[in-house]
Amino acid sequence: MKRSLGARRFLYPLPVLMVGTYDENGRPDVCNVGWGGICCSEPPCVMLGLHPSRQTLANIRKTQAFTVSIPSASQEVVADYLGCVTAKVTPDKFEKSGLHAAPSECVNAPVIEEFKLTLECKVVKMEQFGSHIQVMGQIMNTLADEEILNEEGGVDIAKLDPILVDPSADTYHRVGECVGKIFHDGLAMKE
Numbered sequence: 001m002k003r004s005l006g007a008r009r010f011l012y013p014l015p016v017l018m019v020g021t022y023d024e025n026g027r028p029d030v031c032n033v034g035w036g037g038i039c040c041s042e043p044p045c046v047m048l049g050l051h052p053s054r055q056t057l058a059n060i061r062k063t064q065a066f067t068v069s070i071p072s073a074s075q076e077v078v079a080d081y082l083g084c085v086t087a088k089v090t091p092d093k094f095e096k097s098g099l100h101a102a103p104s105e106c107v108n109a110p111v112i113e114e115f116k117l118t119l120e121c122k123v124v125k126m127e128q129f130g131s132h133i134q135v136m137g138q139i140m141n142t143l144a145d146e147e148i149l150n151e152e153g154g155v156d157i158a159k160l161d162p163i164l165v166d167p168s169a170d171t172y173h174r175v176g177e178c179v180g181k182i183f184h185d186g187l188a189m190k191e
């Protein structure tokens with residue numbers, strides 16, 4: 001028996017994205033974003049849904065660039081802080097976070113030293129739909145700390161230990177164990 005829950009925003013799992021930008025004075029800001037993900041393979045692109053009130057959106061409009069980092073579970077408190085406080089009210093929000101920023105070498109946006117995986121993006125499209133502005137960014141480069149890489153040079157998800165959101169319960173979670181192999185396990189059902 002299924003129960004209808006109405007038009008809810010329940011997609012699982014939802015990653016926690018840390019979006020890094022520079023304001024007009026070159027001051028870094030980082031914002032917690034749940035409405036986002038990969039939206040195109042070639043060129044590789046991400047899409048973010050940003051509310052017009054965010055300082056992050058004002059920054060992106062000026063710089064046409066941003067970084068997207070994946071925080072680790074051990075960074076859950078600071079990740080949540082960056083989603084509770086706006087640089088519009090707390091200009092030293094970033095300094096208070098205790099994080100450290102260095103300029104990206106390929107886009108006009110900060111790379112946060114403490115986050116172990118970062119996508120460096122330039123804006124290719126922005127469009128308002130409903131309550132949010134859809135910001136599409138092309139991934140120009142990816143930075144990964146060596147400590148999260150496996151022997152093949154890929155990212156080891158267990159070492160990254162990314163944070164996920166449960167949008168129904170408003171809670172943060174860890175990923176569980178691997179349950180299968182992509183483009184492989186389903187082949188067993190092919191005739």
Ligand SMILES: Cc1cc2nc3c(=O)[nH]c(=O)nc-3n(C[C@H](O)[C@H](O)[C@H](O)COP(=O)(O)O)c2cc1C
Binds near residue numbers: 083087
């Ligand atoms: C878990 C979580 C997810 C969030 N997702 C989004 C989102 O997808 N889009 C958005 O505009 N704001 C989102 N927010 C709210 C912003 O992170 C928050 O308003 C932040 O203070 C904005 O900072 P800024 O004004 O310095 O950019 C989220 C907050 C949290 C805690």
